[in-house]
Amino acid sequence: MKQKILDNVSEYSASQLVEYIRTGVVTFDELVQDTDGEFAVEKRREVKHILESGDAEEWNNVKVQHSIEAVQHYLDTYPNGQFRAEARALKNELESELQKSYLQATTDDAWTLVDKSDKNELREFIKKYPNSTHVSEARKLIDSLLLDEIMGVDIDTLVTQINQVPTDKTAVTQEQRDNKTIAIIEKFLSEKKVRKSDFLNKIKEDHNLVSSGVVKRLINSGTISIEDLISIEIDRLFIQKMFNGESAQSFSTPEKLDKIHKQSTEIYFWGIPSSGKSCALGAILSVAASGKVAHSMDADTESQGYGYMTKLINLFQNGEIGTLMEGTSVDSFYEMGFDLVDKEGKIHPITCIDMAGELMRCMYKANAGDNMSETDEVMLDTLTKVLIDNRSTSRKMHIFVIEYGAEDRLYEGLPQRVYLEGAVSYIKNTGIFKKDTDAIYIMITKADKVKNATKDTFTNYINDKYLGFYNGLEQICKDNEINKGKVEKIAFSLGEVCFQNYCRFNSRPAENVVSLLLQRSASFRGGKRGMFEKIFRG
Numbered sequence: 001m002k003q004k005i006l007d008n009v010s011e012y013s014a015s016q017l018v019e020y021i022r023t024g025v026v027t028f029d030e031l032v033q034d035t036d037g038e039f040a041v042e043k044r045r046e047v048k049h050i051l052e053s054g055d056a057e058e059w060n061n062v063k064v065q066h067s068i069e070a071v072q073h074y075l076d077t078y079p080n081g082q083f084r085a086e087a088r089a090l091k092n093e094l095e096s097e098l099q100k101s102y103l104q105a106t107t108d109d110a111w112t113l114v115d116k117s118d119k120n121e122l123r124e125f126i127k128k129y130p131n132s133t134h135v136s137e138a139r140k141l142i143d144s145l146l147l148d149e150i151m152g153v154d155i156d157t158l159v160t161q162i163n164q165v166p167t168d169k170t171a172v173t174q175e176q177r178d179n180k181t182i183a184i185i186e187k188f189l190s191e192k193k194v195r196k197s198d199f200l201n202k203i204k205e206d207h208n209l210v211s212s213g214v215v216k217r218l219i220n221s222g223t224i225s226i227e228d229l230i231s232i233e234i235d236r237l238f239i240q241k242m243f244n245g246e247s248a249q250s251f252s253t254p255e256k257l258d259k260i261h262k263q264s265t266e267i268y269f270w271g272i273p274s275s276g277k278s279c280a281l282g283a284i285l286s287v288a289a290s291g292k293v294a295h296s297m298d299a300d301t302e303s304q305g306y307g308y309m310t311k312l313i314n315l316f317q318n319g320e321i322g323t324l325m326e327g328t329s330v331d332s333f334y335e336m337g338f339d340l341v342d343k344e345g346k347i348h349p350i351t352c353i354d355m356a357g358e359l360m361r362c363m364y365k366a367n368a369g370d371n372m373s374e375t376d377e378v379m380l381d382t383l384t385k386v387l388i389d390n391r392s393t394s395r396k397m398h399i400f401v402i403e404y405g406a407e408d409r410l411y412e413g414l415p416q417r418v419y420l421e422g423a424v425s426y427i428k429n430t431g432i433f434k435k436d437t438d439a440i441y442i443m444i445t446k447a448d449k450v451k452n453a454t455k456d457t458f459t460n461y462i463n464d465k466y467l468g469f470y471n472g473l474e475q476i477c478k479d480n481e482i483n484k485g486k487v488e489k490i491a492f493s494l495g496e497v498c499f500q501n502y503c504r505f506n507s508r509p510a511e512n513v514v515s516l517l518l519q520r521s522a523s524f525r526g527g528k529r530g531m532f533e534k535i536f537r538g
Contacts, residue, residue, distance in 0.1 A: 002026050009035045014046035021047070022058070027076045059083040068094045107132035114138070117192040119145050148193060155198040158188045162209065163409050167274040178213040185214075186223060200224065204232035206449065212242045212499035237321050238498040250326045251311065254334055257304050257353075257382055259390035262337035264349035265438075265521035266394050270423065271401035272416050273330045273357035274409075276445035276494075280401060280510075281354055282312035282325060283494055284517075285336070287510040289313045294340040294348075294514060305334030305354070312336075316494070318507040324497070330358035331375050333382055340514075346523040351394075359383060361412065364422025367429070387432045395522060397439045399490070400473070404446045404458075407465045417466055424472035433476050439483045439520060440473050442466075447491035447509070458491050490516075 005012060005026050012020075020026050028047065031039045058077060062070045071091040075084060107129045115121045122138045122145075129135070165180045166172050172180075188194045203209050218224045229239055260266055271277030289297040299309055308328075316322055328334070334354040339347050362376045363383075372380075400420065407415060427433055433440070444458050462470050470487060478485040490513065495506030 002030070006030065006034050009038050010040065010043075014043050017043070017047050021077050022073075024073050024076070029076075029079065056082075059087070062087065062090070066094070107134060116141055117145065153188075153193050155194045155202060158184065158194050158199065159202055159209065160408060163406070167409065167411065174211070174213065178211060178217065181210055181214050182217055185210075185218065186221075189223065196224065196228075200228055200232050203229075203234075207234065207238075207496070207498040208446070208500055210499065212501045215499050216242060234498065235321075235496075235504070237504075238502050241321060241323065241502045242499060251308055251328050251332075253329050254308065254332055255304055256378075257333040257335055258385045260335060260337075260351055260353065260386060260392050260394070261302060261304070262300055262349060262351045263392070264337060264351045264394055265517075266351050266353060266392065266396045267517065267521075268353045268355055268396065268398045269401060270355050270360065270398065271357065272360050272411055272419050274411075275357070275401045275403045275406070275416065277357065277401040278312075278328050278354060279315075279324055279494060280443060280445055280492055281352060282315040283505065283507070283510040284513050285309060285312045285352070286314070286316040286505075287507050288338070288340060288514050288517075290318075290507070292318075292507065293511050294518060295343050295345070296341045298339040298341070300337035300339075300351075303335050303337040303351070305336045308334045308354075309336035309338070309352075316503070316505040316507070316510075318505055321502055321504045324494075324501055324503055328354070328357070331356050331379055333379075333386070340518060340521075341526070342518050342523065345526055347526050348518055348521045348523045350517060350521055353386070356382070360419040360423045363426035364414075364419050367422050367425050383432075384430075388430065393436065396437045397441070397520060398433065398437065399441045399443050400469075401443045401445055402462075402466065404444050404449050404461065417469060420466060420469040421472060424469055424476070428472070428476060433480055433482065435480050435482070437480060437482045439488065440477055441488050441490050442470065442473070443490040443492050443513075445492050445494075446497070448493040448495070453491065458489050462489060 002025055005017070005020060009017070009031060017026075017031065021028055021031075031047070032044065058074055059081070062074045062083075068091060071087050071094065074081065074087050075091070081087070110125065110129060111132070111134045114125050119142050122142050125132070126135050126138050161184050162181055165177055165184070167177065185199065189196060189199065215224075215229075219226060219229075226239060230236070269277050269281050288294055289299075297313075299306060299313070303309065312325075315325060332354075333356050335351060336354070337349070337351040339349050341347055356379050358376075359379050362372070362379050364370075365372055365376060366380060402416065402420070403409075407417060409415065411419065442462060444461065447453065447458065450457055473487045474485065477483055477487055492509045492513070493506065494503050494509075496504040498504075
């Protein structure tokens with residue numbers, strides 16, 4: 001078309017030529033230079049006049065389109081236009097932006113290929129693309145990787161961080177705890193701080209590392225798979241339980257306890273929240289009622305915690321997989337009275353008292369002079385009434401429950417050792433443990449975590465992790481002539497616990513505890529013979 005116009009320029013009107021110029025078919029300079037003089041002077045003036053009168057309108061179009069093509073068309077159409085300086089400046093600006101955009105696209109592509117966990121690759125990127133917008137991020141990643149090296153980030157660090165997720169039920173819900181745990185795991189895996197195989201091996205070593213809620217969500221997100229669980233020897237029955245969605249038993253808040261009502265051997269269970277205290281007590285009561293160690297068990301329906309006790313009794317069956325209890329309110333005390341009849345027919349009146357999990361923190365706060373909430377005051381008041389103001393004349397035993405391997409887990413920012421030592425100090429100051437106490441025990445739960453344990457394994461563990469607490473209890477025993485000045489240790493396990501919610505119960509450890517209770521508790525014979533013996537004993 002252009003050549004046709006140039007060859008026949010005399011046949012086109014000025015208006016037609018202007019239109020061709022404006023649409024980019026031909027330029028004014030080409031009409032002047034390439035038409036062999038056929039572009040008449042008069043027509044040339046007319047075309048120039050029309051073009052100059054449209055200069056401002058064309059420039060406005062350029063500003064709207066804001067493109068190199070539009071600017072170039074303006075310059076071609078109006079080589080001497082009044083906006084030519086602005087047009088040239090705009091063209092330079094647009095060409096510069098285009099160049100930057102091209103470079104950015106190039107560095108973006110390069111950045112996607114960089115291994116963000118490799119310091120050398122990050123450094124090479126910075127060297128090759130020093131002006132990239134990703135340089136700042138690359139430097140931050142290098143610093144983060146160096147800090148990880150200094151701090152020692154590995155699979156054990158991941159396990160430590162999982163164990164340090166707050167367990168305080170008054171501060172976080174189970175869902176919030178699961179969310180935090182998942183965020184930690186996915187961060188370690190996505191940043192390649194640990195391999196998935198290492199994480200799975202830790203679950204293989206400790207099936208109880210994370211909750212069923214965490215495991216299900218990791219499966220749903222594709223982070224791990226059911227096949228992964230099977231490959232690390234997770235029993236299919238545990239997986240079945242998890243996906244059946246069986247819920248744990250929950251417990252209502254009991255009436256306030258002011259004294260122990262039953263004339264019996266009183267056994268107090270102490271422990272911070274999540275120590276495994278209530279589950280251990282459930283296992284012991286389940287075995288006590290099973291007939292395997294004692295002949296029979298007769299629960300006291302008048303006990304303040306009778307309903308709680310009946311649920312605990314039915315919590316475990318030897319060899320079967322069950323769902324663990326949800327956990328009691330951290331400020332609840334439960335009194336559970338019952339008679340155990342041993343194989344010889346002797347009756348052992350016993351009351352187990354599940355002490356509030358939050359109580360130890362209250363005892364610590366009282367010693368430390370920290371602010372006490374109304375609930376804190378109520379718990380300490382209950383303790384005072386039961387073991388001081390309304391203290392019975394019955395013989396007593398105290399069992400302190402410690403979770404094996406939880407020494408680094410924080411509860412409101414402090415490890416359980418601090419609360420245990422605080423409780424001992426409070427007990428000393430108030431004289432709660434008197435000479436009517438027959439024995440003090442430390443029960444180490446989750447003892448099954450220790451493979452090939454020897455007789456000294458748990459003694460060494462207590463000496464290493466809780467020596468101050470142990471020494472404090474031992475001094476109480478000596479001062480009050482309790483159990484010849486000795487604190488005894490009980491290694492305890494529920495059996496195979498998986499995903500913090502399910503358990504294949506092994507009754508043997510609980511059987512040992514029930515046998516111990518029968519040995520250490522007072523008893524009398526039932527029937528006429530027992531009545532006469534009781535009379536003659538006075």
